[in-house]
Amino acid sequence: MTPSALIVMLVSVGAVLTLAAFCIYRVLSLPPVEDDDLKGPLKIDTRDTEDAD
Amino acid sequence: MSNKPSGGGEQWATRIGVILAVAGSAVGLGNFLRFPGQAAQNGGGAFMIPYFISLLVMGIPLCWAEWTMGRYGGNRGFNSAPGIYSTIWRHRIAKYLGAIALLVPLVIYMYYVLIEAWCLGYAFNYLTGDLMIGSGGEIDRLVEQAKETSSSDAQAAASAYKTFFGNFVGSNQDGFVMGAGSYGGRWQWVLAGVFTFNFVLIYRGVTKGIERFCRVAMPLMAVLALVVLIRVMTLGTPDPSKPEQSVLGGLNYMWQPNFDALLLPQTWLAASGQIFFTLSVGFGIIINYASYLRRSDDIVLSGLTSSSVNEFFEVCLGGLITLPVAFIFLGLATGEFTDSSFSLGFKALPNVFTRMWGGQVFGFFWFFVLFIAAITSSVSMLQPVIAFLEEGFGLKRHASAAILGVITAFGVLFTLYFSKDLVALDTMDFWIGNVVILILALVQSLLYGWALGIERGEEEAHQGAQMRIPRFVQYMLKYVVPVYLLVILGAFVYTDVPKRAHDIWQSPVALTSIVFIVTVLAFLLLMVNIAGRRWEKSGQMKYEDRPSIN
Numbered sequence: 386m387t388p389s390a391l392i393v394m395l396v397s398v399g400a401v402l403t404l405a406a407f408c409i410y411r412v413l414s415l416p417p418v419e420d421d422d423l424k425g426p427l428k429i430d431t432r433d434t435e436d437a438d
Numbered sequence: 439m440s441n442k443p444s445g446g447g448e449q450w451a452t453r454i455g456v457i458l459a460v461a462g463s464a465v466g467l468g469n470f471l472r473f474p475g476q477a478a479q480n481g482g483g484a485f486m487i488p489y490f491i492s493l494l495v496m497g498i499p500l501c502w503a504e505w506t507m508g509r510y511g512g513n514r515g516f517n518s519a520p521g522i523y524s525t526i527w528r529h530r531i532a533k534y535l536g537a538i539a540l541l542v543p544l545v546i547y548m549y550y551v552l553i554e555a556w557c558l559g560y561a562f563n564y565l566t567g568d569l570m571i572g573s574g575g576e577i578d579r580l581v582e583q584a585k586e587t588s589s590s591d592a593q594a595a596a597s598a599y600k601t602f603f604g605n606f607v608g609s610n611q612d613g614f615v616m617g618a619g620s621y622g623g624r625w626q627w628v629l630a631g632v633f634t635f636n637f638v639l640i641y642r643g644v645t646k647g648i649e650r651f652c653r654v655a656m657p658l659m660a661v662l663a664l665v666v667l668i669r670v671m672t673l674g675t676p677d678p679s680k681p682e683q684s685v686l687g688g689l690n691y692m693w694q695p696n697f698d699a700l701l702l703p704q705t706w707l708a709a710s711g712q713i714f715f716t717l718s719v720g721f722g723i724i725i726n727y728a729s730y731l732r733r734s735d736d737i738v739l740s741g742l743t744s745s746s747v748n749e750f751f752e753v754c755l756g757g758l759i760t761l762p763v764a765f766i767f768l769g770l771a772t773g774e775f776t777d778s779s780f781s782l783g784f785k786a787l788p789n790v791f792t793r794m795w796g797g798q799v800f801g802f803f804w805f806f807v808l809f810i811a812a813i814t815s816s817v818s819m820l821q822p823v824i825a826f827l828e829e830g831f832g833l834k835r836h837a838s839a840a841i842l843g844v845i846t847a848f849g850v851l852f853t854l855y856f857s858k859d860l861v862a863l864d865t866m867d868f869w870i871g872n873v874v875i876l877i878l879a880l881v882q883s884l885l886y887g888w889a890l891g892i893e894r895g896e897e898e899a900h901q902g903a904q905m906r907i908p909r910f911v912q913y914m915l916k917y918v919v920p921v922y923l924l925v926i927l928g929a930f931v932y933t934d935v936p937k938r939a940h941d942i943w944q945s946p947v948a949l950t951s952i953v954f955i956v957t958v959l960a961f962l963l964l965m966v967n968i969a970g971r972r973w974e975k976s977g978q979m980k981y982e983d984r985p986s987i988n
Binding site: 386389393394398400401404407408409 | 484486490736743749
């Protein structure tokens, strides 16, 4: 494998991995949604089928 | 029909659920098959320079715009594009533009579900061993046949896999797979099962169907793809007599940059096109999914996360698996397959897995990964139309699913029957999956930049946002992105459309396919007209006077 191919691969894969890891970390570390804001399927008309479970 | 805003109905249950659903919609066969082929044909590693520039300049900004417009419309009572566009641009034409956003996912579903069934069918064929040479299955019979006209065993194997694919999809003659006794015909129950499963998911709804499925399917797809990646990275040099065909050789084949390619406009066009297709921009799906968000929900970080998850599947998995493994076993002959996703995926790779230790298991994993990638996309194509039927006509879910089932079944049977050389599928894919999505993306960029306005768009996007969009992105969305899209569309029309238009008159099947698409569009326009009258009559179009619902 040539050095230029190795560099391009490492930079491309590294950049995407870093961005994805940063975003997923940020999303997962957000505080849970406040109970008052939660509108679960029972509190709202989801129009899901009633016998789906 | 009540005056209650229809957008007050379904909502995503979790933050990660909507991210995985949007990412699932974006991750498809293109991530694993189209991207490596495009890179190999356009400068190898050098392709990544225009690729990343397009991602930053056009892809991610357009995604943010779609998320913003979707939530904006959803908070004003609409989940379907005709309604959402009407909330953004208060002009009666707006809702008719929304018909394009229904046409795209509807028609793409009609052939995409077929490809999805091929993936699952191939996965089953690995379980039964029919695709492994030496297992006594169907492929052995084809190899023996091919040996009569081939100069070597390798050539016979390559020919056998091409024939297998042809028989499986019926590309030899129209109606082939519907014929009794044909090999592909025996697998039509897979198509029926896949088609039904899509509707089971959509019938269960956004939360119980799509979200729950994507929360399981996306991690499963990542794990299976990582298992295949580890296998590929530990292949070493399978044939010591060909030392160049090694893991490093395979990676070099994919990533070796040819910087001269950057001087060619075609490279930049291909890179921006790939970004465009991979992020599902202009499919009418993100705008629908985002309409189920609350006003307080974040869309900036969520949009960026779903885009980056999609890029992970494309660059880190598709870029490290597909072409490297093909090169390790097929060498430079891999280049013969890079011009078509179908060739690379369904003709070259089965020939690779049969030569690999544990190939039957890894072949199954691979095609199951492709199947998951496809089904998380196909199910997302149904939801925009379901939402339209529900809010446009006040239909219950079972009624709208039944109507959509009949419409799509007709389209799937059309594509399935006209299978010779895959002309019907190819025609629909070119005109809808390439040309019309560009037009729709242009429409949406104009709606965001000029109808909604970047000031209001920026304010709307930052409601509940967990990170800020840089200010210059708004100017890019208003000025750069529409021009960029116009250039791509113009170049595309200049280079590809004349030949395709000529082909329509040469092929009755291609012409019939176009007539079919136009008929579907006319039907949708009529439906939008009727729905628009209902909305006006019920007062739903007076959204500006109504506070947002969340």
